[in-house]
Amino acid sequence: MRATDDIYSFFEETAGKQVKLRVGSDPSGAGARTVTVVPVDSETGLRNRDWIEGNRRKVDQLSGGKIAYVYLPDTGGAGFTNFNRYYFAQIDKEGAIIDERFNGGGTAADYIIDYMRRPLMNYWYTREGAPFTTPVGSIFGPKAMIINEYAGSGGDALPWYFRHAGIGTLVGKRTWGGLVGIYDYPVLMDGGFVTAPRVAFWNPNGTWDVENHGVAPDVEVEYDPRLVREGHDPQLERAVQIVMEAMKKTPPASPHHPPFPNYYNNEHPQPPGGASVRRGK
Secondary structure, three states: OOOOOOHHHHHOOOOOOOEEEEEOOOOOOOOOEEEEEOOOOOOHHHHHHHHHHHHHHHHHHHOOOOEEEEEOOOEOHHHHHHHHHHHHHHOOOOEEEEEOOOOOOEOOOHHHHHHHOOOOOEEEOOOOOOOEEEOOOOOOOOEEEEEOOOOOOHHHHHHHHHHHOOOEEEEEOOOOOOOEEOOOOOOOOOOOOOOOOOEEOEOOOOOEOOOOOOOOOOEEOOOOHHHHHOOOOHHHHHHHHHHHHHHHHOOOOOOOOOOOOOOOOOOOOOOOOOOOOOOOO
């Protein structure tokens, strides 16, 4: 192999098949080792996962481990999978950033909204381990959602619900305003299909909403190409700043159980409820 060779040419027709590679730090092959790999037919998924994990690590670094990061590629199967995988794995965090940039839509994701707005009801003390809460599986601290002009349909609805429910701050650029539903159209005899606008969105105030103008951010931030080339994500970094400032204004509650009650004394030897106590001889 020479420097001028197209590296992809050596992997033609190998997708899904085991391929042996010799890898090493010396171009002569000295000290190289053989590894077995299975090439994939597209790098898109790998690059997307690398972007997501890079964002998660950046949020963790900028916040000192205090803020969760969850990316939602759509409001369909992949979006619900990502939410379940990333949100519930980070319920020990004090705040959260939901990134729905480039969201391809799907359904009205009220399931995601319901979990993010669940209020703290109470704490539980246990004999072993740390105290836990009802509801379980929630992040009770401040939240922000990052949006952009490439998020639409269900990706328009999600930030609208986020704002309507009062969950947190919208950061980025106005969504593209394509919130029109389509469903239940029969497949054509040649295997093709056609669709037509079927459902339109209006708000509880009695006015048509979102379609053709999208959802505007609370804090507008450009995705500056120069900053991106320098390794920054200005929208993500601004969202972290907003959540961190919110946590300073309203610090998360630290659960400290009250003094343990003493249900037994000389005057009332029985436990609450009047149940008798069996005593050994």
